[in-house]
Amino acid sequence: MESKNHQRGVQLFELGRFQEAITYLTQAVSESVHNYASKYYLALCFFNIQDYDKSSKVLDELLHETPNEGNLFFLKAQIASRRENIYHALQLVNKSIELDPYQADYFGFKGALLMDKKKFEQALHFVNEGLQLDPKNTACLNIRVRLLTKLNRKEEANETVEHILYDNAEDDYAHANVGWVSLENGDTEKALHHFKQALQLNPNMQYAHEGMATALKSKNFLYKWYLKYAFWMSKQSSQNQWIFIIGLYVAYRVGIKLLRASDLTYLVIPLVIVYLIFVLGGWIMESLSNTILLADSYGKYLLTDKEKYSGYAFGGLTLAGILGVVAFFITGNQLFMLLGFTFFCALLPLPGSFLKESKKAQLTGLFYGIAMLCVGIFGTLFTNDVMLVGGIVLGMMVVYTWIFNFIS
Template identity: 85%
Template sequence: MIESKNHQRGVQLFELGRYQEAISYLSTAISESIYNYGSKYYLALCFFNTEAYDKASKILDELLQETPNEGNIFFLKGQIAYRLNNAHHAMSLVDKSIELDPYEADFFGFKGALLMDQKKFEQALHFVNEGLQLDPKNTACLNLRARILTKLNRKEEAEETVEHILYDNAEDDYAHANVGWVALENGDTEKALHHFKQALQLNPNMQYAREGMATAIKSKNFLYKWYLKYAFWMSKQSSRNQWIFIIGIYVAYRVGIGILRASDLTFLVIPLVIVYLVFVLGGWIMESLSNTILLADSYGKYLLTNEEKYSGYTFGGLLLGGILGTIAFFVFGNPLFMLWGFTCFCALLPLPGSFLKTSKNVRIFGLFYGIAILCVGFFGIFFTSDIMLNGAIVLGMMVLYTWLFNFIS
């Protein structure tokens, strides 16, 4: 069948990334021939790239009624499911796409990505390698392979894959950004900065590279550098192992406290408590703290998204409020100032970090929970004059948040 001019123009605009304009031409092409598979599929891709997932899904469901054995349709539906945080459904859809078309490398790459998210790195590597057997130069599979090998601590193989990526894709912005992230995880900040810079020169609006550049700049900070090492290490662990590690640290902390008290070394108890709190709470506040630091950097602030800026400003404001409240307490001797300062410190856990959550429900929960802590701390005195009770409630809310957050997320 001869493709219409509207279809051809729509595809051209799609390939240029001008999705909204492409939608108009492709819609017209469909009206000219309602059974035009190509126009419908490209229209679904346009809606997918503009995050209009409901419209994309509706078109794909229509295509499935007309052509139920097309692997591409299940593949795109799987990508939509993944974007909507339904990884289980995405896996079943990509399995169907592989069943229908077992010779498409992108399908195997996508399954590898899903398995990597589940921390099943060996299985992920198996499927990515299968994809590369079908297409040795498949960019998605090569990039995933480098990341998976890094997670498996197979650094030499990861480096070889990285060289392969850049040899074939020297002008590919995503390839440079991905190499940057691999270098960053391997602790090579300078190499990471170089490749993030290359990616941004090729595509100034690439969010993946901007996030990488911001993270690399943050890693120059001593505390953030060690936090980043810890975060990368934890990201390699299964959920079960993560909980075992966290519980193990808590048990070691309690045993340490008991030994110090029994050995008349009680003067070391407070330092141990401080170290434990920094370790436990550092992961909750480090990203927001680093955003605050970047806001003060003449260049770094331009790398932050609006959400990261909100997080940085909120963290800075609460930290300042906590410090001022503590100073006011020692100057004026009024315990109310200490309560207000303590409340600001406790709100540092849920409030600034809420702006950084990708899940809408988790973001809203953190935002309102942080506001609730502030309301209890600042206005609780209108319901009870017991300042110690107010402080205890605020502290309890902060501790409870760490458990509720893990449950919700």
């Protein structure tokens, strides 16, 4: 007979009150140390509050007692995925499938992991296997839509979307997922409609919040094209991404030489500006779009605190940079140009630091940006060479792009 503590813990778990459920489930485990069900729900509770260390510890105890339970390996795979260890997550979900090959969710999750590795065809194969086991499995259907969109099989994707919404008209995740697919296909209005539906069903759904914010940002001309570029790049393998970036740089260098050889040197500066916007746009576009949303009477409520800080930092640095350049043209004092240049260079590390996932990346971007500002503002106290100080600031900006790639 199940204990009252276990029953109450499960009730609280189903209500989403995970922290309270942990108290009761812990007591249930203390009553019977071999209580599999209570331990499993306890692991789920820790997983849902993102305490992955405690969840893993409980799962390891369960695996020691019952080493052939596929659902335990499945939960460990999800923890590995949350920790961005995709290779380990794949090993664990493969073990789940080996132990229990009739669970559609396992195949859907494996498809999602392979999609993250940009192995779209292989991922689609496993998702389809999951749908053979359960044709109405929501997870498999949602992942299938995203995969078909990545593979540019839009007609099949639309059919799957209709299938999802027909069977899951009140499913918040289904609406949010259709919203993201619509956004990737360039249909902003349809995306907004489905994100709105998702938020009506679940006002706290972060996936839908992010989608709604992104859809509103895409109404801005610059962000719209950046989003198209970001979606396109997300479909490319890491190798192809590097080939594209290197090819772009080679084309830029060849373009510079051709313009100089053709006495069209006046076009060199515009080409440099276009190249820098294209290359560095990905570093600043999110922060720029957050600044734009801050000025929107409705859009600002979709931003998280971190996104607001990013928007304020970007807006403040941009305004300071413009004022510095204007002051230079009015007074002719090169110090103002140096200040304006420094503020513009700081747009790379500072605003984006608030958006980084890891604490290490956040602190690196924040302190590096502050260091750049200190060099630009106080550098002339140690030397009268304004160009030297400006060169150091520019060099710091370039070096940061390499540091960021390393810590990422």
